[in-house]
Structures are given as C-alpha cells and as structure tokens.
Amino acid sequence: PINIQWRDSVYDPHLKPLKIHYDPTTCLYIWNNGYSFQVEFDDSADKSVIMGGPLENHYRLKQFHFHWGAINEWGSEHMVDSKVYPAELHLVHWNPVTSTSFEEAIMENNGLVVIGVFLKLGAHHAGLQKLVDALPAVKHKDTIVEFDVFDPSCLMPSCPDYWTYDGSLTTPPLTESVTWIIKKTPIEVDQNQLEEFRMLLFTSAGEEEKRMVDNFRPLQPLMNRTVRSSFR
C-alpha cells in the first residue's frame, strides 16, 4: 500500500469509467481466515465482473475483505496526502483471459485487479449491515458461514473518480501482479459497524483471545511508480 500524493498523480484522459456488473447470487460464504474476514464468490463464470477503467479486458470477482484499526485514527492500507481512514475495503478480481484460475493469476503480470474503497466514520451503512450481522458467526479463525445473496456494488461510492497504479498484494506472496484501483470518495459507516469489525478474533476457538484489529500492512515507498487519476 502507498501514500497517494494527489499532486504526484497524473491525470490520464484515456482512463475510461470503471464498469461493474456484480451478480448477487454468485455470493457464496463469509469466513474468518485469521487475517481478515472474507466474502467469497463463485468465479467459475463471467457473472460478477469489472471492466473499463485502466483494464484491457474483464476481470472476475473472487473475494472481498477489509483492513481496519483498533481505533478510528488509523486502519486503511492506503493513504491520501497522508490522510488515513479507519478502514479500507478490497475487492479482489482475477484475469480469466490470461489465467485459468485465481491461483494462477496471482503469479501473472496484470493477473489481479484490487478495487480499494475507503471507509470513514459517519452515517449508518444499510448495505454493510447485512454483512455486519453475520460477523458474530465468524468470530474465530477458520469459521465460516453461508452468505447467499449480497451485492457488493452497494459498497461502492457513487462518485466515479479513482486513482490507479501497478502494485502488489499486501499479503504473501506479495507478488507484483496487482492493478490497484483506489476510489477517491470514501463510503460512510457508523461507529457500531466499525466496532463489530473489532469484535472479530485473530485466534481460533479455545485459544487465548486476540482481537482482530490493525490488520493492515505498513506503507511501502512508491519507488518510480506513477499514480494515474481518472479525474482532474
């Protein structure tokens, strides 16, 4: 993750609007992987896909997860002009044109696209609440609960503006296979919803409880990468 300096980003007029078509019935389950909670999707066909933006072709939604802090002062993996948000949503997609599976796409150049959406403290988010209500069922590491119909588009801000740069996964194997698309405008969630995230545990049932908080990777230097913006 990087600190996006608005002034260093370059407006690219060739960047198209991002097109998102998620099929809510491709949602499978939520599970606690001991690092975050993830909502997994059926990626066996081109049913929940994104295209346009900086992308050459379409990408299939595989999973989404969040990163958050112990308190509202930090939690996001990216920053904007050194501003940190209390949480960040990542929607992970893979390229079915150049790879035959997600696992293969992880190792490919341009194999993955991750859309990042900042969460800020504010109004109650009705769409997120369905997800929050399921969290007690996945409190411990390696627990899973069926989650049959959910449309992640409800977690997208209406503003089309984004930054994009070529980067890596923020989790091992940290491969440089990710086209990052970071939405400029955060979505609002309320204090209770953030607190529910912080009630999850890193630990399995029976172990000494460790609250799942601060599950973000520290900032990495941008090096010679350029961040392009879809807006002036």
Ligand SMILES: CCCCCNS(=O)(=O)c1cc(S(N)(=O)=O)ccc1C(=O)O
């Ligand atoms: C088989 C190895 C998978 C490694 C990457 N998996 S992932 O779904 O892309 C992922 C991405 C990310 S991130 N923050 O989007 O780079 C975080 C966690 C995971 C995960 O698997 O838990």
Ligand SMILES: [Zn+2]
């Ligand atoms: Zn992530």
